[in-house]
Amino acid sequence: MGIQRKTKSLQAVYEAFGDSNEALSVKMIRDRLGESVNKTTVYRLLDRLEEDGMVHSFSGEDSVTFYARCHACKGVSHDHNHPHFNCVSCDKVLCMEEEVVLPLSGKFKVTEARIFLKGICAECA
Amino acid sequence: MGIQRKTKSLQAVYEAFGDSNEALSVKMIRDRLGESVNKTTVYRLLDRLEEDGMVHSFSGEDSVTFYARCHACKGVSHDHNHPHFNCVSCDKVLCMEEEVVLPLSGKFKVTEARIFLKGICAECA
C-alpha cells in the first residue's frame, strides 16, 4: 500500500538522496539527518518508498542494505538488475546506468542478476 | 597464517562441503554437523580455510555469508569473480564455472565483480 501521508520524516528521508544516483545505507541517511528520525521509522519509510517504486534496495558488502532513488525505472518496468558500483577510493556506492546482459548458460535459467562492482569512480580517477 | 593443526572440527567442517560446488552458510554447516562444533569455531575454521585458499566466501541475500570449496582456483590465480547462483526452487547456492565479462564503462574502472544470480538450476528445471 505504500505511502499515504506526506510527513516531515518522509520528506527528510527522501530528500537525503538528493538528485544523485548515490546509494545510501540507513546509517548514512540518519547521519545526514542528524539522527533526527528514529531508525525504525527510517526503515519503515524506506519500505514504503520501495513499495511505491520511489527507491530500490540491494545489499552491499558487509551485510548492509543500501537504498537508492529510482531514476530510469519510473514507469511500469521496474528493472533493478542494473549493476551497483562501489568506489574503493571515495567509498561511494552508485547505481550504474549500463545494461547487464544476463549470462545465458545451459545449466541455469537465470531470471535475476545482482551485480556489485568495485573499482574507481569517475571523480576519483 | 591459516591452518596449522588438523583437528577433528576442521575435518568435519571441511567435509561438510563434500565434492560439490554448493555454497553453505555457517548455519547450514552447523546443521549438517548436528551443532557438534561451536559456532565461533566454525567461523574461525572458515577464516583459516579461506586464508589458505581452500574455500572462498561471498555474501548471499539476507546478509548471510556463504562459503564454498575452491575447485577451479587451486593454484596461484585465486579468481573469485565467478558468479554465484541461487535456485529459487531448491534454494541451493552454487558456484558457477562460467566466466563473466565485466561491463567496461567509460566512467568506472571496474576491478572486481560480485555477481549473484537467481533462477532455476539444472536439477529443478
Place this chain on the structure above:
DNA sequence: CCTTTAACGCAACTAAGTTGCATTAAATTT
C-alpha cells in the same frame, strides 16, 4: 474543530558475526 487511523518513537527482541579468556588437545621435544 473533530474524528480517523497512518505514521511515529521507544523498548525489547532476533540473528549474524566478533572478541576475550580460560581450557583442551594437536604437534613437537625430551
Place this chain on the structure above:
DNA sequence: AAATTTAATGCAACTTAGTTGCGTTAAAGG
C-alpha cells in the same frame, strides 16, 4: 612414553543490522 608448547576450542559477553509490539502523535478529510 611423558612432558612441553601453543594452536585451537568452547563459552559468555558483546556488536550491529534489522524487526516487532504497543502506546502516542499528527496528517488528512469531513
